[in-house]
Amino acid sequence: MSDFISIEAIAKRYPVRGRGTTTVFENLWLSMSRGEFGCIIGHSGCGKTTILNILAGLDRPSEGTVIVDGEAIDGTSLDRAVIFQSHALFPWRTVLGNVAFAVSSKWPKWSAAKVRAHAQSFIDLVGLSGSEAKHPSELSGGMKQRVGIARALSITPKILLMDEPFSALDALTRGTLQDEVRRICLETGQTTFMITHDVDEAIYLADKIFLMTNGPGAVLAEVVENPLPKDRGRIDLHRHPLYYATRNHILDFLVTRSKSFAETVTDHDPHHVPVIRPGIAEPTLLSLTPPPAADAAVRTAGRHP
Amino acid sequence: MSGSLTLRAAIVSVALFAVFVLGWHLATRSSGATSGMDPEYAKLMGATATQGKSAMPGPLDVASKLWEHLSQPFYDKGPNDKGLGIQIGYSIGRVLVGYLLAVVVAIPLGFLIGMSPLMHKALDPYIQILKPISPLAWMPLALYTIKDSSISAIFVIFICAVWPMLINTAFGVASVRREWINVARTLEVGTLRRAFTVVLPAAAPTILTGMRISIGIAWLVIVAAEMLVGGTGIGYFVWNEWNNLSITNVIIAILLIGVVGMFFDQLLARVARLVTFPE
Numbered sequence: 001m002s003d004f005i006s007i008e009a010i011a012k013r014y015p016v017r018g019r020g021t022t023t024v025f026e027n028l029w030l031s032m033s034r035g036e037f038g039c040i041i042g043h044s045g046c047g048k049t050t051i052l053n054i055l056a057g058l059d060r061p062s063e064g065t066v067i068v069d070g071e072a073i074d075g076t077s078l079d080r081a082v083i084f085q086s087h088a089l090f091p092w093r094t095v096l097g098n099v100a101f102a103v104s105s106k107w108p109k110w111s112a113a114k115v116r117a118h119a120q121s122f123i124d125l126v127g128l129s130g131s132e133a134k135h136p137s138e139l140s141g142g143m144k145q146r147v148g149i150a151r152a153l154s155i156t157p158k159i160l161l162m163d164e165p166f167s168a169l170d171a172l173t174r175g176t177l178q179d180e181v182r183r184i185c186l187e188t189g190q191t192t193f194m195i196t197h198d199v200d201e202a203i204y205l206a207d208k209i210f211l212m213t214n215g216p217g218a219v220l221a222e223v224v225e226n227p228l229p230k231d232r233g234r235i236d237l238h239r240h241p242l243y244y245a246t247r248n249h250i251l252d253f254l255v256t257r258s259k260s261f262a263e264t265v266t267d268h269d270p271h272h273v274p275v276i277r278p279g280i281a282e283p284t285l286l287s288l289t290p291p292p293a294a295d296a297a298v299r300t301a302g303r304h305p
Numbered sequence: 306m307s308g309s310l311t312l313r314a315a316i317v318s319v320a321l322f323a324v325f326v327l328g329w330h331l332a333t334r335s336s337g338a339t340s341g342m343d344p345e346y347a348k349l350m351g352a353t354a355t356q357g358k359s360a361m362p363g364p365l366d367v368a369s370k371l372w373e374h375l376s377q378p379f380y381d382k383g384p385n386d387k388g389l390g391i392q393i394g395y396s397i398g399r400v401l402v403g404y405l406l407a408v409v410v411a412i413p414l415g416f417l418i419g420m421s422p423l424m425h426k427a428l429d430p431y432i433q434i435l436k437p438i439s440p441l442a443w444m445p446l447a448l449y450t451i452k453d454s455s456i457s458a459i460f461v462i463f464i465c466a467v468w469p470m471l472i473n474t475a476f477g478v479a480s481v482r483r484e485w486i487n488v489a490r491t492l493e494v495g496t497l498r499r500a501f502t503v504v505l506p507a508a509a510p511t512i513l514t515g516m517r518i519s520i521g522i523a524w525l526v527i528v529a530a531e532m533l534v535g536g537t538g539i540g541y542f543v544w545n546e547w548n549n550l551s552i553t554n555v556i557i558a559i560l561l562i563g564v565v566g567m568f569f570d571q572l573l574a575r576v577a578r579l580v581t582f583p584e
């Protein structure tokens with residue numbers, strides 16, 4: 001089966017005043033299947049937002065292409081909705097107005113009543129019924145982010161892109177919103193790509209976790225397949241026998257390996273990034289091509305029971 | 306607490322006014338008739354010299370004259386004797402026409418400059434040179450080319466009102482938050498719809514600030530412009546009454562200019578409040 005999203009050998013370079021360019025990342029490959037939830041984790045400045053913006057079409061790669069559903073993307077599209085970290089609501093519009101703006105952008109020919117009804121159904125979906133007439137300044141941070149989610153979902157995108165959507169929220173609100181996003185994504189089979197700094201959030205939400213090394217010259221080091229069952233709950237996540245294996249593996253990467261990756265792993269093949277599925281005794285290697293990269297993956301992954 | 310603050314502020318305002326009027330009254334009251342002057346000479350010299358009366362009118366003179374003006378603001382007895390209402394009406398009319406022309410030109414042009422870095426760079430030198438020119442410096446050129454004093458005054462209003470609006474519109478449009486533009490981009494909103502539904506509401510508070518500055522400047526300039534071109538208007542009235550040595554009328558005109566200026570400013574402040582959004 002061909003991949004739904006396929007990022008192929010993209011690079012991003014910025015000119016440095018005086019001397020040439022700096023490379024945020026290069027020759028980066030990443031792929032996801034339809035209906036999958038992918039999370040990207042890495043230290044600040046490694047280029048996560050850049051990748052997401054390229055996927056959204058807001059930014060262009062210096063090299064390489066991004067293929068979505070069999071077609072190379074060119075600029076932004078109503079097929080790819082973005083939930084911004086800073087919610088980015090229009091403060092001069094009401095909750096309903098903000099969502100309706102997106103709806104009428106996608107379906108310009110719809111009557112006002114139809115647009116309103118459609119927007120309303122997504123406001124209900126994120127649990128904001130009763131707040132339609134409020135302006136963003138009258139909402140709490142969590143409610144604003146819900147509006148952002150309703151706005152993104154209302155255009156029924158093929159891909160949902162989220163840049164640290166919950167990082168500005170308190171733990172309780174974050175928890176309920178994670179539940180809601182997971183419920184909606186599972187119900188609708190939404191393909192989702194998300195940036196996070198929170199390992200638990202990634203383990204709860206994601207099917208695949210992409211680990212990035214530190215920049216500049218960041219690389220996608222490995223893909224961690226979530227070994228936890230689909231019906232996992234947020235509250236008893238940590239009771240699952242594979243939870244700590246997964247968590248430790250990711251944390252260990254972030255704390256030590258992400259810094260030294262470039263020196264210690266010399267045979268990394270960016271086109272065939274090792275896929276790891278953490279197990280109880282030892283992480284299991286799922287795919288490896290070609291052999292040298294596999295050795296590296298086994299060696300590095302095997303260190304962490 | 307805030308109620309009592311308003312009250313106390315009002316008391317201080319009234320007290321200041323009373324002190325000012327009293328001081329004014331004392332400073333301008335008659336110091337009694339000068340005795341021992343030849344009656345013929347006294348007649349020639351007028352009240353100023355003979356009764357020790359100050360040339361400066363007192364508050365009571367101004368008040369009674371003001372009442373006179375207010376009771377018949379719109380009389381018209383020839384070119385040099387028109388009601389104050391007619392004169393101020395001419396000025397307001399010129400300011401409004403010049404100002405609205407400036408709005409029509411400055412706001413679309415400001416949008417263009419704010420949205421296109423190319424146009425910004427290309428037009429910037431012209432704006433930088435034209436902006437600091439005193440609007441009155443255009444007057445001879447306007448009179449020579451337009452040949453109509455009234456239209457020349459309108460042109461001068463236009464030229465002075467255009468810059469603050471142009472610069473504020475361009476700045477407001479250029480500094481619309483990146484994230485709002487990105488929302489519009491991900492929703493594939495067309496340029497025109499984006500301009501009206503995203504950029505305009507986002508930049509409206511800044512644009513209104515420019516419009517408010519412009520109306521203030523326009524109202525400052527109209528008085529000077531009408532002094533130059535003459536004929537009608539509150540500026541001409543001031544100059545004419547100065548030539549008539551009627552300081553009372555000059556003071557009344559000054560008061561009126563202040564009141565109308567305040568009205569314009571408050572009007573735009575109110576509109577600005579309508580388009581301002583809480584973050």
Ligand SMILES: Nc1ncnc2c1ncn2[C@@H]1O[C@H](COP(=O)(O)OP(=O)(O)OP(=O)(O)O)[C@@H](O)[C@H]1O
Nearest residue numbers: 014015024042043044045046047048049050051215
């Ligand atoms: N316009 C630019 N010019 C030069 N360098 C840039 C520019 N924009 C981003 N960068 C660089 O690109 C790198 C990646 O930025 P990016 O915003 O993608 O990081 P990030 O992984 O999202 O970080 P964070 O977790 O802090 O959000 C950074 O090191 C940054 O310095």
Ligand SMILES: [Mg+2]
Nearest residue numbers: 048049050163
């Ligand atoms: Mg970022």
